[in-house]
Amino acid sequence: MTDKPGLFTPITMGELELPNRIVMAPMTRSRAGIARLPNRLMAEYYAQRSSAGLLISEATTISEQANGWNESPGIYTDEMVEGWKYTTDAVHQNGGKIFLQLWHCGRASHSSFHNGTLAVAPSAIKINEASIHTPTGKQAHEVPHALEIGEIQRIVEDYRRAAERAKAANFDGVEIHGANGYLIDTFLQSKTNHRADQYGGNIENRYRFLKEVVEAVASVWTKNRIGVRLSPNGVFNDMGSSDFREQFSYVARQLNQYSLSYLHVMDGLSFGFHKLGEPMTLLEFRAAFHGLLMGNCGYGMEAAQNAIAEGRADFIAFGRPFISNPDLVARFKNDWPLAEEAPVSNWYSPIGESGYTDFSTYR
Numbered sequence: 191m192t193d194k195p196g197l198f199t200p201i202t203m204g205e206l207e208l209p210n211r212i213v214m215a216p217m218t219r220s221r222a223g224i225a226r227l228p229n230r231l232m233a234e235y236y237a238q239r240s241s242a243g244l245l246i247s248e249a250t251t252i253s254e255q256a257n258g259w260n261e262s263p264g265i266y267t268d269e270m271v272e273g274w275k276y277t278t279d280a281v282h283q284n285g286g287k288i289f290l291q292l293w294h295c296g297r298a299s300h301s302s303f304h305n306g307t308l309a310v311a312p313s314a315i316k317i318n319e320a321s322i323h324t325p326t327g328k329q330a331h332e333v334p335h336a337l338e339i340g341e342i343q344r345i346v347e348d349y350r351r352a353a354e355r356a357k358a359a360n361f362d363g364v365e366i367h368g369a370n371g372y373l374i375d376t377f378l379q380s381k382t383n384h385r386a387d388q389y390g391g392n393i394e395n396r397y398r399f400l401k402e403v404v405e406a407v408a409s410v411w412t413k414n415r416i417g418v419r420l421s422p423n424g425v426f427n428d429m430g431s432s433d434f435r436e437q438f439s440y441v442a443r444q445l446n447q448y449s450l451s452y453l454h455v456m457d458g459l460s461f462g463f464h465k466l467g468e469p470m471t472l473l474e475f476r477a478a479f480h481g482l483l484m485g486n487c488g489y490g491m492e493a494a495q496n497a498i499a500e501g502r503a504d505f506i507a508f509g510r511p512f513i514s515n516p517d518l519v520a521r522f523k524n525d526w527p528l529a530e531e532a533p534v535s536n537w538y539s540p541i542g543e544s545g546y547t548d549f550s551t552y553r
Contacts, residue, residue, distance in 0.1 A: 251266065299322075312383040368420050
């Protein structure tokens with residue numbers, strides 16, 4: 191009888207050997223400046239946390255059109271590629287592995303990010319929330335521009351080019367951000383996709399955009415260097431569809447054909463729950479998806495250990511605990527107490543090292 195795996199059990203992920211199953215989740219931290227250039231401070235931040243089995247970078251925009259968050263980094267210029275090399279070099283020198291998360295904000299943006307041009311979406315449906323933070327302060331959400339087919343195809347090409355730049359920046363792989371109400375998620379969900387062409391109208395067509403993005407990225411990276419992130423239960427950015435279970439089960443089954451590194455599922459409810467049925471669980475995704483499965487959103491150490499030991503997940507991603515605990519892996523392993531959580535005011539504030547790289551290790 192073999193011992194059950196746990197958080198500290200090594201795992202093979204495609205061509206990569208990971209020392210543990212603790213993943214640093216992607217977290218937007220807004221330290222790239224107005225020019226959106228990755229920098230040495232960001233490199234220090236990721237290097238400090240490189241004991242994680244895998245780090246996933248903060249969401250990183252694939253084009254100027256994809257922007258929608260103040261001072262988040264991009265991957266669409268040569269200068270950005272050079273900036274990200276500080277991070278990949280630092281992580282690799284510390285023995286870590288890091289994937290870049292590819293991001294298009296879609297309708298979760300504003301015209302002030304784009305010189306007056308509207309944000310884009312599958313359909314002209316605005317976010318039903320009070321406001322958005324923009325370069326000119328808080329603004330009301332706008333009705334986005336509904337993408338034409340040719341525009342969709344150009345965005346797919348933007349993903350491919352971003353994947354090339356991620357490889358040039360020496361990342362170990364990429365994660366396609368298909369969660370949290372950003373562009374891919376709004377194509378997937380019936381609440382936000384009211385199209386009547388080949389990109390909408392039914393479950394199969396709503397999956398088409400993600401399918402094309404995965405295939406474009408896979409033309410650059412071997413498929414076992416690509417992850418996909420989904421949020422079937424979430425309400426972030428005004429999401430939640432009545433047919434969520436059917437849609438996301440279908441997506442998970444379809445992704446089997448790509449031999450992905452992993453499927454990253456935000457199964458926890460810490461970001462809120464749409465209450466349109468019982469929450470989807472990792473066991474449901476385990477039944478549909480045959481590759482490595484990553485859980486996320488609100489896990490503590492005990493819950494994470496149980497999810498892995500019981501076979502519900504192969505990895506667990508941790509977000510907030512990594513902010514104030516750069517040595518989270520060692521703290522978990524040695525049962526050391528966690529540091530006090532960093533104040534929310536520091537999470538996204540472009541104020542340099544404060545609340546970012548100035549947290550101490552336990553020993």
